[in-house]
Amino acid sequence: MNADGNVGRTGGIRPEMRTGAWVALLLLWSLGPMLWQLYTSLRTPAALLAGAGGLAGGWTLGNYTAVLTGDPPFWRYLLNSSVVGALSTLLTLALAIPCAYALSRRRVLLRLLVGGGLLAAAVFPYVLLFLALLQVARQLGLANNLLALCLPYAGLQLPLAVLLLQAAFAELPPELEESAVLEGFSLWQRLRWILLPLMGPAVVSTGLLVFLFSWNEFPIALTWISRSELLTLAPAMARIAGSSVYTVPYGAFAAATVLGSAPLLALLLLFQRQIVAGLTQGAIKG
Amino acid sequence: MSTAASLRVDGLCRRIGGRAILAGIDLEVAAGECLALLGPSGCGKSTVLRVIAGLDPCDEGRILLDGRDITRQPPARRRVAMVFQSYALYPHLSVERNLTLGMELRGVPPEQRERELTAVLELLQLSELRRRRPAELSGGQRQRVALARALLRKPQLILLDEPMSNLDAQLREEIRPQLRAILSGGRAPAIHVTHDQQEAMGIADRIAVLHDGRLQQCGTPQELYHHPANLFVAGFIGRPQINLLPQADGTVVGIRPEHLVAVGNGGLAVRVLSREWHGASQQLLLESEQGPLRWTCDGNQAVGDDLRLGWEQRHEHRFRQASGERC
Numbered sequence: 001m002n003a004d005g006n007v008g009r010t011g012g013i014r015p016e017m018r019t020g021a022w023v024a025l026l027l028l029w030s031l032g033p034m035l036w037q038l039y040t041s042l043r044t045p046a047a048l049l050a051g052a053g054g055l056a057g058g059w060t061l062g063n064y065t066a067v068l069t070g071d072p073p074f075w076r077y078l079l080n081s082s083v084v085g086a087l088s089t090l091l092t093l094a095l096a097i098p099c100a101y102a103l104s105r106r107r108v109l110l111r112l113l114v115g116g117g118l119l120a121a122a123v124f125p126y127v128l129l130f131l132a133l134l135q136v137a138r139q140l141g142l143a144n145n146l147l148a149l150c151l152p153y154a155g156l157q158l159p160l161a162v163l164l165l166q167a168a169f170a171e172l173p174p175e176l177e178e179s180a181v182l183e184g185f186s187l188w189q190r191l192r193w194i195l196l197p198l199m200g201p202a203v204v205s206t207g208l209l210v211f212l213f214s215w216n217e218f219p220i221a222l223t224w225i226s227r228s229e230l231l232t233l234a235p236a237m238a239r240i241a242g243s244s245v246y247t248v249p250y251g252a253f254a255a256a257t258v259l260g261s262a263p264l265l266a267l268l269l270l271f272q273r274q275i276v277a278g279l280t281q282g283a284i285k286g
Numbered sequence: 287m288s289t290a291a292s293l294r295v296d297g298l299c300r301r302i303g304g305r306a307i308l309a310g311i312d313l314e315v316a317a318g319e320c321l322a323l324l325g326p327s328g329c330g331k332s333t334v335l336r337v338i339a340g341l342d343p344c345d346e347g348r349i350l351l352d353g354r355d356i357t358r359q360p361p362a363r364r365r366v367a368m369v370f371q372s373y374a375l376y377p378h379l380s381v382e383r384n385l386t387l388g389m390e391l392r393g394v395p396p397e398q399r400e401r402e403l404t405a406v407l408e409l410l411q412l413s414e415l416r417r418r419r420p421a422e423l424s425g426g427q428r429q430r431v432a433l434a435r436a437l438l439r440k441p442q443l444i445l446l447d448e449p450m451s452n453l454d455a456q457l458r459e460e461i462r463p464q465l466r467a468i469l470s471g472g473r474a475p476a477i478h479v480t481h482d483q484q485e486a487m488g489i490a491d492r493i494a495v496l497h498d499g500r501l502q503q504c505g506t507p508q509e510l511y512h513h514p515a516n517l518f519v520a521g522f523i524g525r526p527q528i529n530l531l532p533q534a535d536g537t538v539v540g541i542r543p544e545h546l547v548a549v550g551n552g553g554l555a556v557r558v559l560s561r562e563w564h565g566a567s568q569q570l571l572l573e574s575e576q577g578p579l580r581w582t583c584d585g586n587q588a589v590g591d592d593l594r595l596g597w598e599q600r601h602e603h604r605f606r607q608a609s610g611e612r613c
Contacts, residue, residue, distance in 0.1 A: 178339075178361075181341070181362060183392075183439060193387060194376055
């Protein structure tokens, strides 16, 4: 960029301006719908019907109070989703870390074969499974059990998690573990003190992917849970949208959307550094 | 630092996919002795270390440490410490934690940990660096931390896998005597793998030359230099390389470049092709009817000079051309 500036003094800031314009456009493209929801959630129904885009008058927090004082109140769904998300994530990681470690220490051929199977499982459209899963839930009496949702969620996310973590294990230099072996570390001690701390970013980004899936999952949650105080976020939102035959509660729906995405935003901001490090792992030499 | 022990390796074999990486290696290292495993890259010298440490399986042969057979023992129970080429320091831990974590997990009580840590930091001049992370250390400092970690293991055997290869030439020369002093200060035998003969001669009491998975010769640096057992050792040990002159009777005569002398008549007729001046000596590349020759001398020859060279009988090495063995 310096070179550009030196060559064309007259148009010195033009490249930066162009970059800025592109960034602004991209931000608008990806953040636009969310900003629109935020705007909608803060408008009275009358203001919404009067026409889009008005800024004068018609501001209200009524949509939020309506959603939060509903029956059951909206925070209940947030809590349900958080519990299911956290448990699914923990369960997936607890199963995926040993699998990934074992796989990364196998011979290349076996790793490729198993990896191929896992990849196939990871890209399989799980929606095709939900009727069968519903039968399973009925047979085992898992319907209307919030914690039971973790089982299909962990099961469905396990292949991807194993693949991601296996790659992260494979990237650690083997001498690190060999050195720990010679020092007398047990397998568990090697994982706990040497390998996992070095894989922090990969574990965090894998965990977040699982959490996101569980947070957004709709068909299984919809069919396994029918009691309204046990609903997770996605089916609860659908209920708000379809609560009345005669009107569409735009404002309340938008308020629910904003409230539902707030915890995710908080999580992403909290783990931002690890996520970026996890995504670029292997791109630069440690 | 450790109890006296000796290492004996009998007929060590290692095969990968039907190919013999090691074909029957016999070694013996006495307590307190440092043996250098020297050989070109790919000769299997690192594999010897890995098999002795238990990181690679031993397909045939026996490894005896202090009289006990450790061939089938898991690596953690062998009481063997290794300094890796990359040092393998735990990057997320400070120097101090790198050194104490192992002791802590082995259940060494805190006071003893602190005492041993202080002693080893002192010995290797690391006291000032104890709070730093490996990334904040220079290559030489990292190597010392790796060595400190190996010593704290109180090993009955220390293995060093090319520990100098990541250091610059000047630092290597500085470190060699220190490393030698530290290794001989402990009573544990040490095996030092290197491809650098200078390093091997500078550090080791004895050198084992390895080539193609076979032991070529094992002896003191002087033995290897003055009595190479075969053509490979003769060519590998000594810089500049030995001159090899094939004879009509199916033997090869080897003459070290520094043993050639200018003679008035007789000897070999040569012409100076090129000249490198090294201060104390000069290194000449000569042309003769038997092919190119190397000569180290302190005279003042110029490129293009014609000379006659000879050598004393006692400096002559004779090998069989077919087998490469010494006559």
